[in-house]
Amino acid sequence: MAGGGSTAKSNSTTSVRIVVAGDHGTGKSSLIITAAAEAFPANVPPVLPPTRLPEDMFPDRVPVTVIDTSSSLENRGKLADELKRADAVVLTYACDQPSTLERLSTFWLPELRRLEVKVPVIVAGCKLDLRDEQQAVSLEQVMSPIMQQFREIETCIECSAYKHIQIPEVFYYAQKAVLHPTAPLFDQEAQTLKPRCVRALKRIFILCDHDRDGALSDAELNDFQVKCFNAPLQPSEIVGVKRVVQEKLPEGVHENGLTLTGFLFLHALFIEKGRLETTWTVLRKFGYNNDIRLDDDQLLPPIKRTPDQSVELTSEAVEFLRGVFSLFDIDGDGALNAHELEDVFSTAPESPWTEAPYASAAEKNALGGLSLDGFLAEWALMTLLDPVLSVENLIYIGYAGDPSSAVRVTRRRRVDRKKQHSDRNVFQCFVFGPKEAGKSSLLHSFVGRQFSEVYTPTIEERYTVNIVDQPGGTKKTLILREIPEDSIGKFLIHKDALATCDIAVFVHDSSNESSWIRATELLVQVASHGESTGYEVPCLIVAAKDDLDPYPTAIQDSTRVSQDMGIEAPIPISAKLGDFNNIFRRIVRAAEHPHLSIPETEAGKTRKQYHRLLNRSLMVVSVGAAVAIVGLAAYRVYATRKNASSS
The missing domain is CATH 3.40.50.300 (P-loop containing nucleotide triphosphate hydrolases)
Structure with missing residues (x-):
């Protein structure tokens, strides 16, 4: 040092x-x-x-x-x-x-x-x-x-x-x-180390504290010095370093060695004296760049995948996260409170979950604590949306394995449909529906939020994520992604819009006929897009607000549409009464069997009928051609034999 x-x-x-x-x-x-x-x-x-x-x-x-x-x-x-x-x-x-x-x-x-x-x-x-x-x-x-x-x-x-x-x-x-720029490291006005610099130095301190006793011993200090500056510290130099710290900051040193507080104090001292190169040398030896983030070569390389493949955490990474949760749940209440969660990410440049889409995506208890399921669900969401960021944060919080061992790329969705089964652990469900149908209430209920009578329109996409217990004791992570009605047209402009979708849910207000008509239009629109792009997705219809009286022809209309399109009848739910009819399990089950519940539009049926007729006519031609070839071959054999006998 x-x-x-x-x-x-x-x-x-x-x-x-x-x-x-x-x-x-x-x-x-x-x-x-x-x-x-x-x-x-x-x-x-x-x-x-x-x-x-x-x-x-x-x-x-x-x-x-x-x-x-x-x-x-x-x-x-x-x-x-x-x-x-x-x-x-x-x-x-x-x-x-x-x-x-x-x-x-x-x-x-x-x-x-x-x-x-x-x-x-x-x-x-x-x-x-x-x-x-x-x-x-x-x-x-x-x-x-x-x-x-x-x-x-x-x-x-x-x-x-x-x-x-x-x-x-x-x-x-x-x-x-x-x-060796000053700006990323030091706040000149406050005369303190900047938060991101403190977080990086804390991570380095933890990496160097091999015995995990909260202090750098003389041997650990020496190892640190050799790693960063290619030269050992003399015993007298170690004594001198600790004396400087102890004189200015008594809590910077205790019987086991230099504490984190003392380590940070030394770096602030170097910077105040204009010796920024010392701190930069340390940061760069541990892979940090000028933005005080890990350099790309320390992180996950770009992942090659098709649009209909997703990325999930491996069981190795999930086990690591279970250990992290247990380590930081200081009060042992089975949930991470705001302070404990901040502590988890205190060695990352900043907490990645403070803003959308993560800030309110997972279930929290009455005191605002994140359960283990909620914690793992947030990681699953981040890995699906931004795998490189997810692995980067895994490394910041102590994951020591090869970055590529933390994630796996799933099988293509079109292969899943052919095999009639998906082996994914994380499913993404797109939630469509007209305004005031009950989409947001469905998302809120999924993460345990209380029902509200107050209608708040959804302007931007939002996510909620949770772990769903399946029969047989298995657990699957389900991500609900609400697509606002006003942005559906713009959303479906893209050819790959449905590539990342495992299942689509169409929510309508069961007491309102115009809501049902609009939900049906959206279903046809999405199904047509899937048929034309090759990204067909299973679909379920959700009849929300089941606590209200249905409109007069609701049963006949919904039966006709679901039968015509070859999908399950609408599933009635009431967020107000808390009656969800096993909707989340049913969503996961439909996603696990992606060949079922795929709606057929009239255009799709006509297209299939055309291909069926075309294939049938080709088959007739093929059979006719085969008969002709067999007949010709038989004639040749007959002719050869006849010539042989006459000679």
Whole structure:
């Protein structure tokens, strides 16, 4: 933890492009030539070509290319292009011309914001040798108000190309700001480590705490030092590190070694002293990039699959998650409260379940706790919707296996239909229906929420997920995805719209004839889409609001439609009375047998009849052709024999 010289660089940064900009005559070109040639130029061209600085000029040994720019109006377009391609910007002003300093805050820094150039900025006061010392004020006094206004300024430095004062340092700070940026790690205003940095360092601490006693022993500290900096710590250095922590923060060290609090304190100390490379070296050794997320090579590679294949967690990953749940259920009440759930993800960049579609997707108890089933169901939903994100978070919370061992790609749905059975553990059900039919009530009831008489229209798609106990003791995860009526037309524009659907449910208000008519129209629309794209899906009709009187011809209408389309009769439910007629088990059962409950439209029947007639006529032709061939063969045999006997 002594830090030392860093040889680490961003996993993705192989070179640094620094653009130098500023008013005419502020010393841009002289600054660049003097840094590259280590000599003040006698003649300076108006604008230099791209200049490569020596690779061994800085300890990181990352190539640096410096781009000179013209501030003239006719070159404004080229300047904007160069600034947009910069990794860092050096803005120059002349120490002997106060107006050029003012121009930083009145033109140059606002211009960078206008162009949306979001890179570190180094402010360089050139021509230090020409400054009038009688009017001198400290750099801090001059720059402090500007830096308060423009947080993108990383460093301010004064230099002189003529006198060779702090020339390499200008580009060292610019390169350092790219390779070891402050912004992701440290909140300058609050003077604290940023949350994402704390979370990453906590994960690293846990990975290094091999005996899981909540502290890094001398041996563990030494292993950490060797891994990150390729050099062991001397016993006296370990004592020194712990003494520094203990003097400032007594709880940072206890009898077993350096605590997490002490570990974080040390990193904050390094950063405050400008030694960001130490913390960045640690982060990069553990696979983090500049966004303080794990690099792609640490994660699940892109998954190859067809649109009608889904991704599920393997039994190995599920067992790992059961262990995580047990570990973090501190009070042992069989549920993770908000604090315990936050703790689960405290080593991830942020909790992935704080926003839609996960925030309210799973069942919670009266105190807001997430049960084991709810916890596993949320993971199943995340794995289905975004498998790479799911595996990334598994790794953040401690999954140590090969990332690809955490998930499996399911069989194609069209193969499931042919085999007349699905071996999936997670089924996705699309919920269609007209407004006020009871779709949202169905979703709410699935995760144990109380029925509400207040109607709230669904504007965007929403999900709920839960585990459904099946006969025989098996468990399946069911995901309900509500599709708002207004977006169905737009939804079905896509050829693969139904590819991810295991089963579709059509909900209507059983007391309202127009609701039934609209639900039937939607059923035909979805079934037609499935027939035309090859993504036919099993369908069930749900007659909601069974506590109300049905409209007069409800039974005849529903019987006729379900018989005509070859699917099960509508299933009556009442969310208000809590009577669900085993609807969720029935949805899962229909999804498990995907060859059944597939509706046939009139167009589909006509198409099938046409193909049947076509196949029958082809068969007649084939039989006729076969008879002709057999007859011809028989004649040849007869002719051959006849010729043989006559000779």
